[in-house]
Amino acid sequence: MSADLDVDAILADPGSRIIVCCGAGGVGKTTTAAAVALRAAERHGRRTVVLTIDPAKRLAQSLGLSELDNTPRQVKGIDTEATGGELHAMMLDMKRTFDDVVLAHTDPQRAQEIFANPFYAAMSSTFSGTQEYMAMEKLGQLRARDEWDLIVVDTPPSRSALDFLDAPARLARFLDGKMLRLLLAPAKAGGKSVFSLVTASFGVFSRVVQKVLGAQLLTDLSGFVAALDSMFGGFRQRAEQTYRILQDKETAFLLVAAPEPDAIREAAYFAQRLREDRMPLAGLVLNRMHASSAPGLSAADSLAAAEALAESGESPATVDALRIHAALTEQAEREQRVAARFTTSFPTVPTVVVMAQPADVHDVDGLRSIGEALA
Amino acid sequence: MTVDWSARLHVVTGKGGTGKTSVAASLALALARDGNRTLLVEVEGRQGIAQLFGLDPLPYEERRIATAPGGGEVRALAVDAEAALLEYLDMFYKLGAAGRALRKVGAIDFATTIAPGLRDVLLTGKAKEATTRSVNGRRAYHAVVVDAPPTGRIGRFLNVTAETARLAKMGPIKTQSDGVAALLRSPITSVHVVTLLEEMPVQETLDAIMELEQLGIPVGNVIVNNARPPLLAGGRPTQAELRRGLAAAGLPTDRATVAGLHAEAKGYLARRELEDSLRAELAELDRPLIELPQLPGGITRHGLDVLADTLLR
Ligand SMILES: Nc1ncnc2c1ncn2[C@@H]1O[C@H](COP(=O)(O)OP(=O)(O)OP(=O)(O)O)[C@@H](O)[C@H]1O
Ligand SMILES: Nc1ncnc2c1ncn2[C@@H]1O[C@H](COP(=O)(O)OP(=O)(O)O)[C@@H](O)[C@H]1O
Ligand SMILES: [Mg+2]
Ligand SMILES: [Mg+2]
Numbered sequence: 005m006s007a008d009l010d011v012d013a014i015l016a017d018p019g020s021r022i023i024v025c026c027g028a029g030g031v032g033k034t035t036t037a038a039a040v041a042l043r044a045a046e047r048h049g050r051r052t053v054v055l056t057i058d059p060a061k062r063l064a065q066s067l068g069l070s071e072l073d074n075t076p077r078q079v080k081g082i083d084t085e086a087t088g089g090e091l092h093a094m095m096l097d098m099k100r101t102f103d104d105v106v107l108a109h110t111d112p113q114r115a116q117e118i119f120a121n122p123f124y125a126a127m128s129s130t131f132s133g134t135q136e137y138m139a140m141e142k143l144g145q146l147r148a149r150d151e152w153d154l155i156v157v158d159t160p161p162s163r164s165a166l167d168f169l170d171a172p173a174r175l176a177r178f179l180d181g182k183m184l185r186l187l188l189a190p191a192k193a194g195g196k197s198v199f200s201l202v203t204a205s206f207g208v209f210s211r212v213v214q215k216v217l218g219a220q221l222l223t224d225l226s227g228f229v230a231a232l233d234s235m236f237g238g239f240r241q242r243a244e245q246t247y248r249i250l251q252d253k254e255t256a257f258l259l260v261a262a263p264e265p266d267a268i269r270e271a272a273y274f275a276q277r278l279r280e281d282r283m284p285l286a287g288l289v290l291n292r293m294h295a296s297s298a299p300g301l302s303a304a305d306s307l308a309a310a311e312a313l314a315e316s317g318e319s320p321a322t323v324d325a326l327r328i329h330a331a332l333t334e335q336a337e338r339e340q341r342v343a344a345r346f347t348t349s350f351p352t353v354p355t356v357v358v359m360a361q362p363a364d365v366h367d368v369d370g371l372r373s374i375g376e377a378l379a
Numbered sequence: 380m381t382v383d384w385s386a387r388l389h390v391v392t393g394k395g396g397t398g399k400t401s402v403a404a405s406l407a408l409a410l411a412r413d414g415n416r417t418l419l420v421e422v423e424g425r426q427g428i429a430q431l432f433g434l435d436p437l438p439y440e441e442r443r444i445a446t447a448p449g450g451g452e453v454r455a456l457a458v459d460a461e462a463a464l465l466e467y468l469d470m471f472y473k474l475g476a477a478g479r480a481l482r483k484v485g486a487i488d489f490a491t492t493i494a495p496g497l498r499d500v501l502l503t504g505k506a507k508e509a510t511t512r513s514v515n516g517r518r519a520y521h522a523v524v525v526d527a528p529p530t531g532r533i534g535r536f537l538n539v540t541a542e543t544a545r546l547a548k549m550g551p552i553k554t555q556s557d558g559v560a561a562l563l564r565s566p567i568t569s570v571h572v573v574t575l576l577e578e579m580p581v582q583e584t585l586d587a588i589m590e591l592e593q594l595g596i597p598v599g600n601v602i603v604n605n606a607r608p609p610l611l612a613g614g615r616p617t618q619a620e621l622r623r624g625l626a627a628a629g630l631p632t633d634r635a636t637v638a639g640l641h642a643e644a645k646g647y648l649a650r651r652e653l654e655d656s657l658r659a660e661l662a663e664l665d666r667p668l669i670e671l672p673q674l675p676g677g678i679t680r681h682g683l684d685v686l687a688d689t690l691l692r
Contacts, residue, residue, distance in 0.1 A: 029395045029396070030394075030395055030396055030579075060578070060579055060582075061582065062578075123494065126494055126495060126496060127495075161395075161531075178489075264396075266396070296639070296643070297638075297639035297640070297642040297643050297646075298635065298636045298638075298639025298640050298643065299639075300631065300633075300635065300636055300639075301630065301631070301636055301639075301640075305630070306630070309625075309628035309629065309630050310628075312628060312629075313624060313627060313628045316627065318624065318627045319616075319620060319621075319623060319624030319627060320613070321611060321613055321616035321620055321621070321624065321644075322616065322620065322621055322623070322624020322625060322627075322628065322640075323624070324610035324611045324616075324644075325611070325616060325621055325624070325640045325641075325643070325644045326624075326628070326640070327610055328610055328611070328640075328643055328644060328647045329639075329640055329643050331607075332643055332647075334675075362646060362649045362650060362653075363578075363649070363653050364577070364578040364579070
């Protein structure tokens, strides 16, 4: 079995400046990020900011976040008297972050043209990977301001944990793509460039596009594409910068997984990827695990006993209690087996188990108990 | 409220991981009984159907994947936006080789990236085409079941007109999306929401239903998946009672075992109380509610039939 993950040691180390909570959707990334940040502030006296993305409504409320907001707000009503720490929280506003990036890379007039373009509206809110890219961007901004001892980042609820790392490259690939070049330089397409291969069909293409979409749309499209192109260098540079921050030893990745096949598979892909990209994986949080409280009694024995007892008509409550025990035992065993797929492939990755709480976690007390479990 | 499966286009949504794919598949099996043919459609390019049925990845082609009692069959289709766009352009413009070149240069990928609404029109358009297709004057499919995107994206996915209207104000794309929008707002369509008795899935169910209602898209049944049988109806047993019961069953009655079972019973009841309050919230929706059992061994081919039985009951 793997070593125990010591989250407190990370939080106590002034050299740790960034913690990234990643994993598949719904496993508890946001919850873990909030719990870790709260503990850093309360126990370790650090001036902490947590960047949450799409938190459950009630959790957001208990952190004092009522709407998307790109400025960190101090969380009130937590217990930092003894240590002097602070907790600030924010909820990523993807659209506004994208707007800020545009503003940073182009002059105001150009920016206004871009904002008015219908393609910009579509892309800034729905381009797959925009949320990931913007989370990275926001992290870069927070780090550059150097106002916090510790930045804890949640990652978007993507299906694949890798999306977070891949999004900037995907955006770059898109901006670098042949199609974009073609649209930018239809005149050049007649030349001897790589496009000559497709020149003939491109003629057909633009005719089709004109017919299918109309001329206005094509104008909007090339306007948008030209604008993107002018910002591209800036986009790429920033993404690369943030990528380097993630590789630095001031960063710690906390991989969160629930003991389900999909989540564990994602966690394994992600761990592999972090290794390849030399990014510092601090450990695995196995969240929402179950355990039996009467480990001496096997599932099979208690089911058999439940059947026999039911037959005899005695103590129906015990029959039910035995069935509950059998189901819980089976679930715990299944979870152990699933989790072992990760731990046997990555025996050196430290691990910590967080039990499933009886109810969802949406207040500071709940976050505190998750924090206890992590420590 | 009684459960109604009379629609022809069934769209199955729900929070991620709640069982959309499993429920969509069992619904397609259920509706194929009595000798019907149904089509199970996947739109997210994840090959979830193939995985569920233990098949090789499905091509963009309608294929038989299962038979149902009474000579019925389920076909499956993994819709690919790119292929659907080419098919569509070909229908109107006879593109031929030019179409392939478009693909090579990444035009289609580009178009669907920059205008994600376009992708959705293509996917829903394909579902519409299959739903309304007739062969020799007879409906090609008794019903079409779509394993749809999750609750967070379902409104945008189905609200095709709004998304494309922003970009295309006239032309065939507009006509196409208007046609799809009309079908999705007619009684031919029904959107079913799958949930678990957990807070976030229930919250998303309520939010999605409200959104769909506002869009005028017909909402069908609410399906609670993974429901566990109610136990301990008499409340929490005392330790003394458990000790008696364990003795009668010939099991150990040491303190650790008794206290352990007692704690587990308490945890179970706390969980159930929460589930009951979530169930009450769902009941307030005043929509047909179906509970599908948690299958002990996970989903198997037989398990899908069990779920299908429950859906029809
Ligand atoms: N009634 C059930 N009993 C037991 N296991 C179930 C049941 N329904 C679903 N599952 C299991 O739960 C998991 C998730 O189900 P499924 O893949 O159908 O969900 P989904 O909503 O389609 O997920 P995604 O959002 O990832 O597409 C699968 O492992 C499936 O086998
Ligand atoms: N250990 C736990 N016990 C009980 N509920 C949990 C636990 N961890 C997370 N949850 C709940 O699971 C749901 C999903 O968690 P969340 O942190 O939003 O996941 P993610 O950010 O990975 O999508 C939330 O309702 C949360 O309260
Ligand atoms: Mg989250
Ligand atoms: Mg699925």
